[in-house]
Amino acid sequence: MSTQVYLQYVVIPILILSELMVFVRFLKGPSVIDRVVALDLIVTIGIGIISIYSMITDTSNFLDIAMILALIAFLGTVAFSYYLEKRNKND
């Protein structure tokens, strides 16, 4: 059994399962903050999926996209927290 087969049939399903569980919290989350946190975690696990997928397909170019996703996740969290706090302040 080669490494890539193992990654494809064991590691990727675990990651997809965790992605689905986070998505349940994203749909359910009682407050907006929970949804923002779940979105951040979805993107973070997505970076892991990209790194595993780049190993399976033997293409290292996907890691550039992982870097940009990390940047966008951080910017999204900061922007959401900034504007949610401001909205609360104006009330």
Next chain:
Amino acid sequence: MTDILIIILSTVGALFSLLAAIGIIRMPDTYLRISVNTKAATLGVGLMLVSAAIFFQDFAVTTRVQAIIIFILLTAPVGAHLIGRTSYFTGNKLWKGSVVDDLKGKYNIKSHELQSKNVDDERKKRHIERTDQ
């Protein structure tokens, strides 16, 4: 040997991501969910990226992986602090099993400033001094 190392690192990383997902779905409180998000997910993704660096054994890939890991390690606590602060201001209640709330009464609700003394105590003291005069 390299294959075994890749398999171990990627499996442990995936399991940590799974733990983060279970935590975010089972934790009773927004603050505990934020804690899970920053700790477990960062470690899991870092391990998976390290396994990718070992797989390719290329200078360019290793540099990218280092950049991503350092970026995640720097930004995860900052984002968690910002979102937790916002959550405290928007009035999310702590879990009923929480033992201590160190920030209670220390934030000025109007100006969003953190003070070392209790805001309500200060106000009461000033009120008492005024009534004494």
